[in-house]
Amino acid sequence: MTVELICVGTELLLGNIVNTNAAYLAEKCAGLGLSCYFQSVVGDNEERLAQTIRTALDRSDIVILSGGLGPTEDDLTKETAAKVCGRTLEMHEPSRQALERYFTDRGLTLTDNNWKQAMIPQGAIVLDNHNGTAPGVILETEQAKVILLPGPPNELYPMFEESVVPYLEGLTSQVICSQTVKICGVGESRVETQIQDLIDAQTNPTMATYAKTGEVHIRVTAAAESRKAAMKLIKPLVKELKARFGNDIYSTEEETTLEKAVADLLQANDLTVTCAESCTGGMLSARLVNVPGVSQVYKAGLVTYSNKAKRKILNVKKSTLHKHGAVSPKTAEEMAKGAAVFAKADVAVAVTGIAGPGGGTEEKPVGLVYIACNVKGEITVKKYRFSGNRGKIRESAAAAALTLMRSCILEYFSKVTFGK
């Protein structure tokens, strides 16, 4: 069954607000096994709104509109939808009473324009609004089901959960499930190449790749008659991806971020960690601290932006800075060494690079970054060349530092294990 979303509001067309309602509704609908092929945004204009609704009715089984149900003259979603569906509006007595109660309870005066919120299209299903004044409406026509919901998220979300989810569940027997395989340290096109055969052969489940900074996510989605059956379809494909990408996969859990995977790895191995950052300037620590409960492994970090700070706090040798420069493998190594001592941490990661826009030379261009990871005295230094603006280079460096940290810890312990 297909669903189409129409969000109504001039503030969306002007870019005053980000359309989080669409993301919310889309995710909920995907979870209900509905296929969403189109989303639209249109303003409070009768003609254009009617045109958008008509197009949606022609191509989708369910049309969900949000916004434009309020009391003002601008609000004309209900009026327009009713007209397109050939229904007239009539006063809905329970809604009229609810409206009256809402205002009386709050000691407010009901202005005339408010009554129109109790006008409901003939034969429609009314959805109570426990968090505002405009009720929701479901209009069942021969072409499609049209669901009208309020725009404010604090009214929309509860109404969707309480009334729309049960209604939609009653319409379908199929369930859609998905699992995401999260890969770090491998570029999107290389990931794509490595799974081309699987993509070519896909029917159900299907696969899609999502590029993030320093990461690629592969989402595997299956449709079946039950959640269990869908997950059974997904399992062998995820297993195959695990075989192909091995240790480059840091998680297959929806809520696990790269920093969470690193924090978990540190905690599982009873390691504490510190960061010494130059060009990233705190971004790496900030990502680690985004993990709730990270205090178990992360105690302190340093931003050593100046050469003096590198020398005084991290004991980077003056001769190293002089001979090799602040952006060099040797400086990165000494930073990682000094940071472990300073913070008394088992693992220390150091980042030094040229984020630009100025400061680049032919020998050391903008985007050149060295990252060193020190795991209990074993130091690995890696050279990177990132592109983009200052912000992007720094974000890429922070992501690469997490990836390097992860691989160094894994390698350290694989050696320890094999050594025994």
Added chain:
Amino acid sequence: MTVELICVGTELLLGNIVNTNAAYLAEKCAGLGLSCYFQSVVGDNEERLAQTIRTALDRSDIVILSGGLGPTEDDLTKETAAKVCGRTLEMHEPSRQALERYFTDRGLTLTDNNWKQAMIPQGAIVLDNHNGTAPGVILETEQAKVILLPGPPNELYPMFEESVVPYLEGLTSQVICSQTVKICGVGESRVETQIQDLIDAQTNPTMATYAKTGEVHIRVTAAAESRKAAMKLIKPLVKELKARFGNDIYSTEEETTLEKAVADLLQANDLTVTCAESCTGGMLSARLVNVPGVSQVYKAGLVTYSNKAKRKILNVKKSTLHKHGAVSPKTAEEMAKGAAVFAKADVAVAVTGIAGPGGGTEEKPVGLVYIACNVKGEITVKKYRFSGNRGKIRESAAAAALTLMRSCILEYFSKVTFGK
């Protein structure tokens, strides 16, 4: 002139990500005086994408698409747009070379699927991508101008600013100019209340408010026959806003961020700065380091997440932590004192708070944050109560720290000046 936005991506239809690109493009287009009546989201599906493009061509003068220009098989925006506009794709030699250079520079191997990014519709204008591999494309047809842009924001935004804005400006004889008044430390509804009379009376120029984390921007836009004439219309309104918001305005320059304003203020007063962060975990330093050339004022920063780090590095008293707790005005104060000593900085700002989701109590709920700012020994401590999830609370705290730093420095120097 009308513009229509089409964002392409299955991840939008599935609600995996929020459509920030649409908000960005809508805001930019509004600033250029273009009327946006429709936005759509469609997946990586040729038939549906073609249908959406055709509808847009029929009703809008300019159609901007973002997403689906990458190297994978899923990416078919360019192919589909070319087909709808009756153009064939041909290898674009400069783009092919840029692609090759991009990979060679980074020591990466160019996989076969990458080449398709250098295929450009016949007769199209090519927009260089300095932050990625897929160039942008402008297709001029009899019906409309079709502009194809990459999906990743770090590629889309700079390409839009550098290439699309000048192109769009060239299409109209009327010049639309805007200036943004950037306010920090005042909530959106208070800003709106304070300018309601101006909004009610607006014709040309117009005003729109945009809420950001810890900031509100008021954009004043005017249309006129020349840039000079438009700026002349804008000037008195900006002057009025300056009179109403005074020191809460940190800039009226497009490219000045809050961290840039703070860094400029530090530099103008010949001050060095350091940060001691607990719950923000490096975010505050990371924002300051985002300012190119910040090394003039920022030398070193600390993330003191654990109590031990606060004690050992910042000399926060054991008794303070014991009696008042890590999240207290007294701890914040001692952190700001200790940080200035540690980094030998003129200004030290310290952040300590409960970012959640756990760790909150009735007395100290999630979202409670104390920020202390030490300007040459004069310490101000402020209490905040932020809402939202862990990430949002931390971002709000970092923004508030910048705002506090700014106001403390301004106050310090106003006192010094008046004292003389």
